[in-house]
Amino acid sequence: MATNTEAFSGGFSNPVFESQSIFRMLMDGMARPGTVRDVEHDAGQPEPLGQAAGAIALTLCDHDTPVWLSAGYAKSSVADWIGFHSGAPMTREKAEARFAFVEAGAALSSFGLFSAGTQEYPDRSTTLVIEVAGLDEGQSFTLSGPGILQTRSVEISGLPEAFLRLWADNRPLFPRGIDVILTAGRRFICLPRTTRITA
């Protein structure tokens, strides 16, 4: 059997400081939804995982966080890579996943099977990391909600078709709900469940 060397390559060269720096981008990004963050660290993730998504996986995942991968990632060496570098177990049950990674162009039919947490523990919900084509040009959206002074506009290209409808269904569940990080190559924006999106 051929050894999948891709799975063992890469990783943070300086895990303590690189994960701190990525986390601060995530924290500031969640606190200010829609602000674009740029990940400079190359974690050497295998195709088709993007640079930002790879760095986020290594920053947040470990043996406590079951990870769900969309079909395109699942058949690549992404699963082995995340497993090797972070120790996170893979799951095929969306409801069990603390983090879910979705490749660009994958069809999203529903957020319903991911965990939205419970009314008592709404924090026990899945965070979706969805790859899109771009975060600098494309369709313009207006965001509002906590962390945003009045409104903030973002441009996203390649957002899954059903996303806006699914997001509109997510908001009324509050305080339950999933949180989303949109990644595009080395850039990402955060969309916590509190953010309202209008086209």
Added chain:
Amino acid sequence: MSADLATYNFAYLDEQTKRMIRRAILKAIAIPGYQVPFASREMPMPYGWGTGGVQVTASIIGPDDVLKVIDQGADDTTNAVSIRAFFQKVADVAVTTHTKDATIIQTRHRIPEQKLTEGQVLVYQVPIPEPLRFLEPRETETRKMHALEEYGLMHVKLYEDIAINGRISKTYAYPVKVDGRYVMDPSPTPKFDNPKMHMSDALQLFGAGREKRIYAVPPHTEVVSLDFEDYPFEIQTFEQDCALCGAHGVYLDEVVLDDKGGRMFVCSDTDHCEDRREHGHVGAMLAQDSVKGQEAAE
């Protein structure tokens, strides 16, 4: 890295603990005012000395941060000095007493007088994170009350205050509602500081080490102090100005001077007071002292 940095992991906590706390912080920001349970660690200081705030700060701090620590507004009291020294030792991080220079401000029970800005994070040390705890001791019940947004008990408590005392008598840890959903304990800050939490430019994180909870208020988020139409929320007012810097409309501490009833009121925020004095503001007692000093010199 300096050679005499203590041989701990950067910022004391191990990486797995930091990841766990970081995930809790992200969920806390996504659900403003909701208390996220976390696996609080034993820290090299006792509960009640800010172990929750220290764990939050340790999980977010990086080598480029500038840390300020205040205890009741002061940079130079025991808790503030020891926590500042702790992070200098385990993270080799730059520290300051100037509010405007800090990127992370860890606080025990005050919000600085100077308006916080976008790049700053305020980390609160919280003793009892559950605002309903003194009304309902069972965690299972308070959790259900939050789940069902059932906050009638809190309003009854405030009403009873008015019935007995003629006013809402709570002066610190005054309950707030965050983004129109969760009732939250702003930690025992004086209610004077509550309005500063509303639509703040800075991210506010709360850590309770003994009670194992983390919660957050994102920037630009509504934070409303609970009240009644006919008994609106009011902050403390002071008749005096600060005796050292003459500041008006700031939170003052009363300092007893002798056993003959002598007392003075000074800014609780020491950095704010020092900054004003450096800029030539002089309070009543400082003016007297300098007159006395001149007479003595003559």
